[in-house]
């Protein structure tokens with residue numbers, strides 16, 4: 001018999017619990033887009049997605065931000081293929097845009113320990129932006145070990161490993177339309 005893909009296991013076998021439905025996600029992203037629109041009216045921010053996880057979230061979010069804006073992408077690694085942080089952040093792809101004097105929004109998929117945003121905060125502050133704020137689709141408040149403020153948070157979630165909507169397990173399952181907990 002043909003072996004089931006991980007995608008099929010999530011969608012058809014119920015081995016995963018739905019944490020956030022597509023409707024909940026859509027609704028919250030609309031609200032976040034509205035908030036960013038109001039806060040940045042009259043400015044032209046640059047929204048930088050942290051790859052790979054945040055690409056889906058940012059694509060949906062910017063369609064609800066109704067002002068002029070630019071996008072760019074940065075890629076860092078922290079976890080590799082593991083489920084727990086290695087404690088080290090490496091830069092894998094840098095941005096192309098000039099940051100000095102710009103209003104920067106760094107867009108993350110999830111803040112777990114906060115190690116990644118700590119690294120990004122230091123890197124971007126050194127480039128002297130006019131302002132720097134973090135946006136994160138998800139946050140695990142029980143785990144966060146940083147004081148860096150995250151201005152826009154989609155959802156606070158418990159300390160469980162989640163997949164879908166851009167978030168991976170060993171580089172797959174990013175294409176799941178909702179957020180699931182791996183049991």
Ligand code: 5GP
Nearest residue numbers: 110111112113114115116160161162167168
């Ligand atoms: P931090 O540096 O805050 O500890 O971890 C942030 C990064 O770890 C995220 O950008 C994401 O790539 C990964 N991560 C943390 N928690 C989860 C999770 O529950 N699921 C997945 N797929 N990735 C996670």
